Structure formats: C-alpha cells, structure tokens
Amino acid sequence: MKNMEKYKMGEKVLMKGNEALAEGAVRAGCRFFAGYPITPQNEIPEYLSWRIFEVGGTFIQSESEIAAINMIFGVAACGVRGMTSSSGCGISLKQEGISYIASAELPFFYANIIRGGPGLGNIAPAQSDYFQATRGGGHGDYRVIVLAPNSVTEMGNFPKLAYDLADKYRNPCMVLADGLLGQMMEPMEFNFDWVDPDKLPPKDYIVTGCKGRPRRIINTLHMIPSILEKHNWHLYEKYQRIEENEVRFEGCNLEDAEIVIVAYGTSARISTEAVIKGRKKGIKVGLFRPITLWPFPKKAINELADRVKKLLVVEMNMGQMVEDVEIAVSGKSAIHFLGRPGGSLPTGDEVLDKVEEILSKPASPERERGK
Amino acid sequence: MGRIYKKPVSMTKIAMRYCPGCGHSIAHRLIAEVIDELDIRERAVGIAPVGCSVFLDEYMDCDMIQVPHGRGCASATGMKRVRPDLIVFSYQGDGDLAAIGTAETIHAATRSENFTVIFINNAIYGMTGGQQAPTTMPGQKTTTNPYGREVKVHGYPIKVCEMLSALDGPIYLERVAVNNVPNVLKAKRAIKKAFQIQLDGLGFTLVEILSPCPTGWGVIPKKACEYVDEKMSKYYPLGVYKDLTKKK
Amino acid sequence: MEETITKLKAKIKIIETLCKGCGYCIDACPKKILEMASYSNQSGYHPARCIKPEDCIGCALCYQVCPEIAIEVEKL
Structure with missing residues (x-):
C-alpha cells in the first residue's frame, strides 16, 4: 500500500481547526464523508472533497443534512468509518438520523462547529448547542459521547479518540467545537499513528451480505413495549459504563x-x-x-x-x-x-x-x- | 419432475402479517424470487422503510436494515458507495418515497446511484390508517380527505416514474402492477431487470408497483384489484418510462 | 373391469393456516377447481381449498397471485 500519510506523527504543522479535524478523521480511518455546506464548518467538506479520494474513500455533497446523516447510517451499517459535520441548524436536521443510529447502536463520528443561534442566528462562534449535544439531541432516550476540544491540536486528534470510543461502545460520538476553533490557525501536531481501516477489528453486527452465516437485521423498531424497554435498559447500562470509564477533564x-x-x-x-x-x-x-x-x-x-x-x-x-x-x-x-x-x-x-x-x-x- | 412453485429460499418462514389481499406480500415474494434466481441472497442487503412494509426485514432471509422514514435512498447511497459489491435494494411506499423522501429519491436518481428501488404505490398511507398519500388520485377518498382529493386544496398527485424520467441519471424506470396474473409476471420481469442492471453496475433503477390496498380503500380484495385496472392504471399508466440499457 | 389410470399433471397444496381468504387464487384458476371453504381457519378466515386436485394442470397461476404464499404447486 502506498504511503497515504500526509503528516508524520509529532510533526509540527500550521493548520486551520476545521482542516485539522478533517485530516485527523482521514488519519483515523474515515473513508466516507457526506455533508451539506454551512458556515463556519465549510473547510471540513472542502478539505475532504479532495483528500478523502487520495486515500480511496468517498465524498458526497448531499442534498440535505437529513440525507447526509442517513448516508452515514448506511455507511456505519456496513462497518466503514464514516463522518459528517455541520453547524447548529444543520445538526438539528441530523438529529432524527442520530437517534436512529444511536438506537441501532452503530458507531460513527460527527462534528458540530457551533454558530450563533437560535434560528439562523449568525456565523460567529457560540456554545449554545451544549444542551442539544449532551442530552442526546433527538427523540427518545439516548446519549452521544461529546468531546470538546480547545485547540487545533485537539481538533486534529479527537477524531481518532471519537472513532475509538464509538467503536468501543457502538455509539455515536461527536466533537463539539465552535466557529472560532474551526476557523483559527495555529501550529498543531498529530499524536497518533496512521490508522489503516482494513486492519481495524472486525465487527460482528454489520450488514455484509449473509454469506456463510444467518442474516443480520439492523432495526430500531421494537413493537412490543417490553422488548423496547429491555433494549432501552441495555442502552442505559452501556451509558452507565461510559460514565464510569470515559470521563475526561483537565x-x-x-x-x-x-x-x-x-x-x-x-x-x-x-x-x-x-x-x-x-x-x-x-x-x-x-x-x-x-x-x-x-x-x-x-x-x-x-x-x-x-x-x-x-x-x-x-x-x-x-x-x-x-x-x-x-x-x-x-x-x-x-x-x-x-x-x-x-x-x-x-x-x-x-x-x-x-x-x-x-x-x-x-x-x-x-x-x-x-x- | 417439473417445476415446484413454493416460498422462495430468500424468504423466512415467518407468516406475513399484511391484510388480506395486500399487494405488499406479492411484491415481497417477487423480489425474493428474483434474488433466488440471480443467486445474490448472500450479497443482498435490503432496506425496510417506515410504513406497512417496515416488516419486510422479518420476511426477507438476507441482511436487512430499517431506516428512517423516507431516507432509504440516502442510506442505500452510503452503503453502495462503501461496499459496491453488495446488492442493495430499497423498498419504499408512496408516502415514504414520494412525500417525506422526495429529495433523497430524486438526488439518488440524478446521481445514478447503483442500487434498486422498489416503489409500492397504493395511493394511500396504509399503516397509519388510510390517509392521503402524495399519490392519492383526484377524487379518491381517504381518511384525511373524506370527500375525495380536491386538487384545489391538496394539489395533484406525484407521478414518480414520469418525474424521474426527466432526469439524466436513472437507467431504468418501469411502472408495473400486481393485481392479476399477467401483471404479476410482468412485475417480476421488471424487478429482475432492475437487479440485473445493478449487477452490471449501470446505475439507478426503480420499479413502481401499483399495489392493491383493500383495507385502506375500504373494498374487498377482488374490487381492489379491479380498481387498480380501472382507476389507478388509467392515472398511472403502466410501462417502461426509461431504459438506457440499450444505449449503454 | 376396466381401470382408468389418470396421470396426475400436478400436485397442489394449500396451507390453510396461512390463507386469508382474499380469493385471488379462485379467480386466477383456469380450471375453476378452487373455492372458498365453508369453515374457518385459526385466524378466522375462510381458506381456499382445492375441490378437484386431479384436474390441476400445474399452471401455478394461483401461486402467482397468492399474497400469503399459501399455495405450493408442483408440476409433475
């Protein structure tokens, strides 16, 4: 395999926060991006629109945020590291899909580069989507893991952490940054090795075609209340484990x-x-x-x-x-x-x-x- | 020994829970027969929508995923882009595909994503109790227009095959029905052709199936099949709307 | 005494528990050998039944229109 690594681990580079996040995602094994333009996160899709093809991945500028998140649903169901990003109002549109993915227990990573709200608000940096992010954001009882970087270095390195946590717990994991972190430039370095997605541990819950095994169903419909209750308690137990093991602070x-x-x-x-x-x-x-x-x-x-x-x-x-x-x-x-x-x-x-x-x-x- | 006609291998043993005379189950069987005949069960991933056919995932004996209402074409896009070797089909009703999921459908079609859409048009929302669908015909009564669809109020129905045929992306669009033997056999040929086009990697295919919904229409199954002939296929003419396979 | 041996052309089997009595098969049968039973199955539907299995020609048109896949036909 030819060397696809753009920067060496520990190499000091000057980067914009959004670009560091995008490169970090690719470095962490992201091979699919779908998203819809919205300021102040546009550098993420713009960067990935060429970069992800260099590593054999795919980029789609979708017709809407809703389509983007559901493309990611399909990608996560196939076991590929996919990502989407947006800002404020765009993340609101994605909440339906995020709720489905959380219920289906599929891992994926997304970023909210927050802009001022509510409504169309403005394109200036804000932290007004804290509630939306930390309470799940969409309908139903669920949580997503929320990472909050405060530097371009963290913007570049959190995608790896996000993917690892997402895979470990089979849960969506997001980076919650803002327009300032997305737009600012400063020296940064990647602190993790290039991830070869083909060498990640196999997942036994994804749809790959049922060759040599019973069929798999990825489903979020549980018509019988006792079955849904059991599923929800299972999610709760998982969220408890995350609360016990994954708290990070400084x-x-x-x-x-x-x-x-x-x-x-x-x-x-x-x-x-x-x-x-x-x-x-x-x-x-x-x-x-x-x-x-x-x-x-x-x-x-x-x-x-x-x-x-x-x-x-x-x-x-x-x-x-x-x-x-x-x-x-x-x-x-x-x-x-x-x-x-x-x-x-x-x-x-x-x-x-x-x-x-x-x-x-x-x-x-x-x-x-x-x- | 001649041929044996029985439940296709690509279907589970679970009995289908649709209403008597429902076209969904016939469509399910045709898809399963095609999957059997093309020997693609082990590569197939089906997408079950929201609506009556959400139960598709119980009946197909292949990998299945159930996605949000209207988003089948988006999820299928993601799957097919990262796993082109899979055979992906999205099974969607009229509310799913032509109302809430119109954008996803049109854009997947115009990108000519290489998967197959099976579109069930029964001119009504079945599962929620027979409300007006985007395909409800002028004058047709539903629970949300008890005096019949009034176009001045609710506008005209969407003719999906006609609409999509205006795009450059789709490779194959055909409208069929499952209300009698000849139509069922034609429907199967159309589904098989659509899957074959996907296997050949040519691009977007959609088969629209006019399907009886006796319960939603408030008629006995036999009358529902007659209604497909007498009313539906007049408003939604059967036939091939686009076929680029010959040119390619 | 002369014995007439009729060679069966096909075998038809109706799984009555699956049948929901829509009657599609009865209309589709060219030999008109299917009818609605007077009794009900466990789901409360009058299932279709074959009154003259020996007349079945194995065309399987009943199979083609049966929504429940409650009919199996074997052409002999």
Missing part, C-alpha cells in the same frame, strides 16, 4: 485555588488567559476544563467543590453547562456564571474582572443569573 492551578473557573472549548481558552493574568496579580484562581461534556465530569467537580467554595462557569451562551455544574456541586459551593450568547466572545479581562468581583463578596449559595 485542571490547571487547582491545588490552592480559592476560585475555579469551569469552562470548555473556546471559553476555556479565554479563561486560561484570565488564570494566567490573575495568578500574576496573586489571585488564587484555577481552571477546570471538561473535555468530555457527556459523560460530564460530575464526580471530579463534586470533589472540587469540597475544597473550593467559589466556582465561575464561563460559557458562550445563556447558561447551559452551568446546570450540569450545579447538579455536580449539589449546593456545596457558590456557583457564578458569565455568559455571552449570540456569537459574542468574553475577553480574558472580562473573565478576570468577574473573578475579582466574586472574590470581593462573601460566597452566596445562589447562582447569579445573567451576565
């Missing part, structure tokens, strides 16, 4: 922190600046960054709340993850919120100002609403 300056910022993705990046500036000023501020948004690092945040009595949740929305933090903290610490919805970004100074304001007041058990 902490910075937590040891002596008096206040900890909880943020993911771009807002975590901005908050890092606040932490650095704050520490220079002698403020004991730390950062807790969930990497998996589902499963959410509930336990780690709960333990953090045992010793840190003030938490500041920073999000580019009206307050979504803050609700998960509240559940995790269970009233043990005061939770404050700084949100910028509608495609606006908070600045590092804005976050630091908020930190200083919170520290100047006694801890209150009530979460502050609003900005």
Whole structure:
C-alpha cells in the first residue's frame, strides 16, 4: 500500500481547526464523508472533497443534512468509518438520523462547529448547542459521547479518540467545537499513528451480505413495549459504563485555588488567559476544563467543590453547562456564571474582572443569573 | 419432475402479517424470487422503510436494515458507495418515497446511484390508517380527505416514474402492477431487470408497483384489484418510462 | 373391469393456516377447481381449498397471485 500519510506523527504543522479535524478523521480511518455546506464548518467538506479520494474513500455533497446523516447510517451499517459535520441548524436536521443510529447502536463520528443561534442566528462562534449535544439531541432516550476540544491540536486528534470510543461502545460520538476553533490557525501536531481501516477489528453486527452465516437485521423498531424497554435498559447500562470509564477533564492551578473557573472549548481558552493574568496579580484562581461534556465530569467537580467554595462557569451562551455544574456541586459551593450568547466572545479581562468581583463578596449559595 | 412453485429460499418462514389481499406480500415474494434466481441472497442487503412494509426485514432471509422514514435512498447511497459489491435494494411506499423522501429519491436518481428501488404505490398511507398519500388520485377518498382529493386544496398527485424520467441519471424506470396474473409476471420481469442492471453496475433503477390496498380503500380484495385496472392504471399508466440499457 | 389410470399433471397444496381468504387464487384458476371453504381457519378466515386436485394442470397461476404464499404447486 502506498504511503497515504500526509503528516508524520509529532510533526509540527500550521493548520486551520476545521482542516485539522478533517485530516485527523482521514488519519483515523474515515473513508466516507457526506455533508451539506454551512458556515463556519465549510473547510471540513472542502478539505475532504479532495483528500478523502487520495486515500480511496468517498465524498458526497448531499442534498440535505437529513440525507447526509442517513448516508452515514448506511455507511456505519456496513462497518466503514464514516463522518459528517455541520453547524447548529444543520445538526438539528441530523438529529432524527442520530437517534436512529444511536438506537441501532452503530458507531460513527460527527462534528458540530457551533454558530450563533437560535434560528439562523449568525456565523460567529457560540456554545449554545451544549444542551442539544449532551442530552442526546433527538427523540427518545439516548446519549452521544461529546468531546470538546480547545485547540487545533485537539481538533486534529479527537477524531481518532471519537472513532475509538464509538467503536468501543457502538455509539455515536461527536466533537463539539465552535466557529472560532474551526476557523483559527495555529501550529498543531498529530499524536497518533496512521490508522489503516482494513486492519481495524472486525465487527460482528454489520450488514455484509449473509454469506456463510444467518442474516443480520439492523432495526430500531421494537413493537412490543417490553422488548423496547429491555433494549432501552441495555442502552442505559452501556451509558452507565461510559460514565464510569470515559470521563475526561483537565485542571490547571487547582491545588490552592480559592476560585475555579469551569469552562470548555473556546471559553476555556479565554479563561486560561484570565488564570494566567490573575495568578500574576496573586489571585488564587484555577481552571477546570471538561473535555468530555457527556459523560460530564460530575464526580471530579463534586470533589472540587469540597475544597473550593467559589466556582465561575464561563460559557458562550445563556447558561447551559452551568446546570450540569450545579447538579455536580449539589449546593456545596457558590456557583457564578458569565455568559455571552449570540456569537459574542468574553475577553480574558472580562473573565478576570468577574473573578475579582466574586472574590470581593462573601460566597452566596445562589447562582447569579445573567451576565 | 417439473417445476415446484413454493416460498422462495430468500424468504423466512415467518407468516406475513399484511391484510388480506395486500399487494405488499406479492411484491415481497417477487423480489425474493428474483434474488433466488440471480443467486445474490448472500450479497443482498435490503432496506425496510417506515410504513406497512417496515416488516419486510422479518420476511426477507438476507441482511436487512430499517431506516428512517423516507431516507432509504440516502442510506442505500452510503452503503453502495462503501461496499459496491453488495446488492442493495430499497423498498419504499408512496408516502415514504414520494412525500417525506422526495429529495433523497430524486438526488439518488440524478446521481445514478447503483442500487434498486422498489416503489409500492397504493395511493394511500396504509399503516397509519388510510390517509392521503402524495399519490392519492383526484377524487379518491381517504381518511384525511373524506370527500375525495380536491386538487384545489391538496394539489395533484406525484407521478414518480414520469418525474424521474426527466432526469439524466436513472437507467431504468418501469411502472408495473400486481393485481392479476399477467401483471404479476410482468412485475417480476421488471424487478429482475432492475437487479440485473445493478449487477452490471449501470446505475439507478426503480420499479413502481401499483399495489392493491383493500383495507385502506375500504373494498374487498377482488374490487381492489379491479380498481387498480380501472382507476389507478388509467392515472398511472403502466410501462417502461426509461431504459438506457440499450444505449449503454 | 376396466381401470382408468389418470396421470396426475400436478400436485397442489394449500396451507390453510396461512390463507386469508382474499380469493385471488379462485379467480386466477383456469380450471375453476378452487373455492372458498365453508369453515374457518385459526385466524378466522375462510381458506381456499382445492375441490378437484386431479384436474390441476400445474399452471401455478394461483401461486402467482397468492399474497400469503399459501399455495405450493408442483408440476409433475
């Protein structure tokens, strides 16, 4: 087989977030992409429209997001690593298909490069699809694994993690990024070896034609309530295992922190600046960054709340993850919120100002609403 | 010893649960016979839709997948693109293919995706209780237009074969019926030809089957078959709408 | 006594439990040897039955129109 690898592992390259994600997917064995143009994720299909053919894969610009996700349904049913990507409203259209794929327990990977919403919103970066992503998003009881990168390096490397988790649990797995991470350029490196899709472990649940074995049926219709209930409890048990084993997060300056910022993705990046500036000023501020948004690092945040009595949740929305933090903290610490919805970004100074304001007041058990 | 006519090998032993006189089960059998005759059971993957024929996956003894309403052509596209060696057929009703899944159907056809669509046109939504379909004919009564389809209100039905024949992509489009012996035999020939075209790798094929729905139409099975002759095949003329096999 | 041996042309078997009594086969049979039974099967349908199996010519037209695949025909 000729060398299809574009970049060596560990090689520093300058890339755009969306392109890193696309190259990372190919590197992780993706051989089929279907999608529909929407800003700010267009570099993903544009990149894959030529790149995926270089590695013997297929690209289709579908007639709609609905068609795209159902093409992926077929591809996943055939055991091939497929992907789709979109932004906000496009992901909404894909939810029906994602629900079916989750019920059919097929692995695939998709990315939501979030834009401002609701409605058509705007094309600026936002984190307003947190609820949609972490609650399953479509109809019925199901969950998808949600990875939240905060750098171009992670944009490039999370597709591999996503495919591996998807295969391991037979479940959809998504990358939840935003327009800023998608559009920005910075040096990055791939930290995993080229994946040869032909060498992945065989799957015994896919449709390949029933040569030499009984037929297989991929089905999401369970007419008898007791059978559907059993299926749903089976899914629940799987989601429990994912919650036990796959929580990922990162902490910075937590040891002596008096206040900890909880943020993911771009807002975590901005908050890092606040932490650095704050520490220079002698403020004991730390950062807790969930990497998996589902499963959410509930336990780690709960333990953090045992010793840190003030938490500041920073999000580019009206307050979504803050609700998960509240559940995790269970009233043990005061939770404050700084949100910028509608495609606006908070600045590092804005976050630091908020930190200083919170520290100047006694801890209150009530979460502050609003900005 | 002559020929034995019995349940095709490509069907399971499960008894079909359709209403008496339903055309779905005849169409199922024809597909299974064709799969047997072309010896492609072990390469075949069928797509069951949403609607009455969702139960297709119980009756066909080959790999099957059930996909969301109207999306058969999209899923078939994905499957066939990554596994061209599979023989993929998407079995869809009129609501599935010509209402909610119109876009997927047209675009798969225009891309000339190399799979076979079996399109069941019974002019009604069977499973949900006989509501108006995109193929309900003017004047035809359904549970959502109890006084008959009024075109000023509901517009005209969609003639799928005629519509798709305007595209460059499709290779073979034929409308058949399963309401009497000659039509059943013609339907089988059409299905076989469509599968053969897929085997030859030529591209998109669709066989539209006018199918009796006695329960949905509120008539006895015999009358339903007569209705296909007297009303349906007048509005939806039988025949080949496109056949590019000769040119290729 | 003379014995007339009629050579059977075909064997027809109707699986009555599968039959839903649509009557398609009765209309399709060119020899008119099928009829609706007066009794019901387990599903409550009057199944089709063959009244003169010896007259069956094995054309299998009944098989072609039977939605339930409840008829098997063997041409001898």
